[in-house]
Ligand SMILES: NC(=O)C1=CN([C@@H]2O[C@H](COP(=O)(O)OP(=O)(O)OC[C@H]3O[C@@H](n4cnc5c(N)ncnc54)[C@H](OP(=O)(O)O)[C@@H]3O)[C@@H](O)[C@H]2O)C=CC1
């Protein structure tokens with residue numbers, strides 16, 4: 403079994419350097435995929451109310467041969483549950499579907515700025531943490547200005563900001579802000595949803611140099627940027643490949659060259675304008 407290293411969040415809790423994305427892992431196949439990832443060594447599982455698979459994630463945890471307390475279960479509050487009381491209710495609903503007594507990392511999925519309720523939602527997350535429903539609280543798709551507002555208004559710094567991050571969109575400025583404030587960066591669509599990234603000449607050349615796969619080059623790049631990637635794979639072999647990235651290191655020049663592939667977001671997921679309910 404692979405050992406995925408841990409890091410410590412700003413609230414003192416342990417977090418993984420790499421986890422499993424579960425978007426689109428549903429039904430019996432989804433459960434089996436999540437069980438196989440846990441058997442490979444994954445400990446961080448990323449779900450959301452809107453993935454409609456919290457039941458599958460909970461069932462996989464019950465079937466897996468590991469102590470529940472060794473797992474880090476993340477879920478996310480959808481836009482339609484924004485608001486202080488609504489956030490707590492949403493978390494209770496997630497706990498019910500997961501069949502768990504505690505969520506390890508709870509995120510706000512999208513800020514939905516035109517709705518104007520993400521600050522109230524954050525206050526609800528703080529309430530939920532005080533009630534012991536969740537262990538760590540963070541956000542997803544928050545900009546520097548939105549993070550600053552949360553911190554100034556509540557004094558509570560999110561433990562994590564999960565954002566679009568891959569070599570085509572390396573998020574240099576936002577990562578620097580996170581580092582300054584002790585916020586752990588987490589990368590969604592870390593493989594750029596496969597797209598053209600894995601066939602880029604630079605990536606295949608580096609894979610040959612390090613005797614690893616293109617996917618491993620990309621995921622190692624994330625970890626060396628101090629960001630936690632959550633690649634999704636339904637396939638046990640690809641899950642193992644994706645998690646096996648801690649036995650080699652890219653040079654600083656190679657990390658910088660990969661960041662030089664920057665060309666923009668995969669789709670129009672700008673959190674100032676893109677909203678999801
Ligand atoms: N907070 C947010 O707003 C968002 C969060 N997310 C989270 O991030 C996770 C990951 O992002 P996602 O969008 O799924 O995209 P990824 O970048 O993780 O890419 C997933 C795709 O890559 C394929 N793949 C995985 N491993 C390999 C490999 N070793 N070789 C070749 N192909 C591979 C998968 O296919 P296969 O399964 O067949 O292996 C799948 O088609 C999501 O599952 C979700 O948990 C995603 C988007 C937004």
Ligand SMILES: O=C(O)C(=O)[C@@H](O)[C@H](O)C(=O)CO
Nearest residue numbers: 425450452511590669671678
């Ligand atoms: O996967 C997620 O967490 C999302 O927020 C998705 O809905 C994502 O926005 C997407 O896949 C849109 O095409």
